Amino acid sequence: MSRCKKLLAVILGMSLCLSAFTACADGCDADSQNGEAQENAEDASNTDSVDTEALVDDSDEDAGVEVAEANVAIKDLKEGDEAPSFTAKLVDGTEFKMSEHKDDVVLLNFFASWCGPCMGEMPAFQMLKDDNISNLAILCVNCMEDKETVDALVKDEGFTFPIAYDEDGAIEAYYPTDGIPYTLVIKNGVIEKIYVGAADAETQYKEYKDAIDACMK
Amino acid sequence: MREHFKKFSRRYVQLISAVLYNCNVKGFASGKIWKGNSKGMCAPGLNCYSCPGAVISCPLGSLQSALVSSKYKFPYYVLGTLLLMGLFLGRFICGFLCPFGLIQELLHKIPTPKLEKSKFTRGLTLIKYVLLVIFAVMIPVFIGAPGFCKYICPAGTLEAGIPLTIMQEKLRPLIGALFSWKVAMLIVTVTICVFAYRGFCRFLCPLGAIYSFFQPVSFFGVQVDETKCIHCDACIRNCKMDVKKVCDRECIQCGECIQHCPVDAINIGVRKTDKKKKLIWSVVLMAALILIVVGIKNKGFHDVMSKAIRLCYECMGIG
Numbered sequence: 001m002s003r004c005k006k007l008l009a010v011i012l013g014m015s016l017c018l019s020a021f022t023a024c025a026d027g028c029d030a031d032s033q034n035g036e037a038q039e040n041a042e043d044a045s046n047t048d049s050v051d052t053e054a055l056v057d058d059s060d061e062d063a064g065v066e067v068a069e070a071n072v073a074i075k076d077l078k079e080g081d082e083a084p085s086f087t088a089k090l091v092d093g094t095e096f097k098m099s100e101h102k103d104d105v106v107l108l109n110f111f112a113s114w115c116g117p118c119m120g121e122m123p124a125f126q127m128l129k130d131d132n133i134s135n136l137a138i139l140c141v142n143c144m145e146d147k148e149t150v151d152a153l154v155k156d157e158g159f160t161f162p163i164a165y166d167e168d169g170a171i172e173a174y175y176p177t178d179g180i181p182y183t184l185v186i187k188n189g190v191i192e193k194i195y196v197g198a199a200d201a202e203t204q205y206k207e208y209k210d211a212i213d214a215c216m217k
Numbered sequence: 218m219r220e221h222f223k224k225f226s227r228r229y230v231q232l233i234s235a236v237l238y239n240c241n242v243k244g245f246a247s248g249k250i251w252k253g254n255s256k257g258m259c260a261p262g263l264n265c266y267s268c269p270g271a272v273i274s275c276p277l278g279s280l281q282s283a284l285v286s287s288k289y290k291f292p293y294y295v296l297g298t299l300l301l302m303g304l305f306l307g308r309f310i311c312g313f314l315c316p317f318g319l320i321q322e323l324l325h326k327i328p329t330p331k332l333e334k335s336k337f338t339r340g341l342t343l344i345k346y347v348l349l350v351i352f353a354v355m356i357p358v359f360i361g362a363p364g365f366c367k368y369i370c371p372a373g374t375l376e377a378g379i380p381l382t383i384m385q386e387k388l389r390p391l392i393g394a395l396f397s398w399k400v401a402m403l404i405v406t407v408t409i410c411v412f413a414y415r416g417f418c419r420f421l422c423p424l425g426a427i428y429s430f431f432q433p434v435s436f437f438g439v440q441v442d443e444t445k446c447i448h449c450d451a452c453i454r455n456c457k458m459d460v461k462k463v464c465d466r467e468c469i470q471c472g473e474c475i476q477h478c479p480v481d482a483i484n485i486g487v488r489k490t491d492k493k494k495k496l497i498w499s500v501v502l503m504a505a506l507i508l509i510v511v512g513i514k515n516k517g518f519h520d521v522m523s524k525a526i527r528l529c530y531e532c533m534g535i536g
Contacts, residue, residue: 179528
């Protein structure tokens with residue numbers, strides 16, 4: 001029994017150390033993953049309160065994500081708030097700059113391949129893209145999956161609407177959310193509608209279409 | 218005091234594990250989940266990672282999430298972790314390191330008539346293998362939903378669904394038929410556990426089913442000294458689980474049989490094994506380590522973390 005107790009003590013000691021180490025390594029900050037981007041955003045807002053240039057994180061260039069034009073402090077967003085600016089690299093090799101869509105309605109979605117409800121509503125974005133609505137920009141931002149996974153997903157599903165990489169969560173840091181799918185309808189740079197979670201593609205298509213039509217009026 | 222600790226040592230270990238898994242006290246106060254890197258690690262026991270206090274991932278939830286996207290990336294890291302934990306501890310995890318096991322044991326203390334173990338209850342233990350195959354593997358792979366978390370897991374409803382929908386107003390509009398179903402599943406599970414010792418663990422838990430495969434070879438656990446054993450079956454008669462012999466697939470290695478053995482033939486600790494078992498153990502260990510290394514190189518740790526730092530609406534029954 002003494003041998004057993006020693007082993008139990010070792011197992012517990014190890015798990016305690018591991019938990020304490022990993023927990024404290026994160027600075028005991030629940031939003032630590034957003035820390036870098038948050039600092040960037042705060043730096044940007046301090047140095048240029050009117051309009052800032054792109055903040056490019058060199059280490060992220062290969063990853064294909066650039067944090068850009070941040071002039072809004074990071075916070076939980078609500079309807080009526082200004083939509084934070086960013087630049088994202090898309091699967092097709094082009095870039096999406098939020099600042100270039102000030103006069104458009106933007107449908108911004110955050111998703112991942114492992115998220116059932118996210119994948120379930122993706123056909124809704126394809127239907128909206130196929131509708132060819134003028135002055136509507138659609139962007140689906142993948143949450144922290146690697147480039148290869150996103151490329152394989154897009155190829156496999158045959159999506160033609162804009163999909164962005166966000167391997168390190170830099171874009172998501174500007175749009176903090178507890179869960180995905182998370183979708184925002186943005187008009188003239190202001191958040192008009194926020195959707196948390198999703199039903200099936202047909203229902204979501206109708207929801208988004210109605211919100212977009214309301215914004216277009 | 219020493220006697221008290223000796224008698225309740227397992228309970229203390231269970232309690233410490235539950236606290237370790239859920240030490241984000243701030244999360245319980247704010248209704249926000251932990252978003253640190255520690256969520257890239259899988260806990261040994263069943264503990265929903267959408268629980269506001271959870272600082273570590275649920276291995277069953279991580280496995281299902283990984284299987285949902287397995288056509289894009291094979292879940293080396295999660296499989297390797299499960300293999301390693303099973304190989305070292307087997308169902309010792311169920312007995313000592315599972316917070317939901319502790320909850321079930323406390324529920325069973327409510328004074329009511331109790332369901333005795335029988336051939337019928339032994340038969341019911343096979344349900345968990347069916348749930349493992351259908352809900353934890355096939356539905357995630359072929360339908361793209363974490364089947365067990367979404368439709369059955371009472372831990373997700375208890376630890377995440379109910380507290381978070383109470384604390385976060387924006388989640389309440391998402392409540393629908395699925396949430397009602399999950400609450401009903403929780404009520405059924407609680408009722409089973411009040412009347413049957415560790416009812417969920419015995420009949421329904423796919424994680425217990427996974428760990429049961431490692432029982433014959435696990436490094437640590439209960440074992441019988443055959444040279445001392447007089448085959449009186451006192452251990453089997455006094456065990457509350459549906460065991461046919463000590464350390465079979467249903468044994469959670471709680472060690473309670475030790476005190477009932479008249480010849481002191483049962484002990485708990487590092488097992489003595491023959492050459493054949495040592496060989497199997499070494500091969501499985503190598504396989505587990507290779508899977509973990511390949512998985513980490515393949516960003517498996519990052520993938521588990523990136524899933525667990527977000528609320529799983531499906532696990533909570535509101536997706």
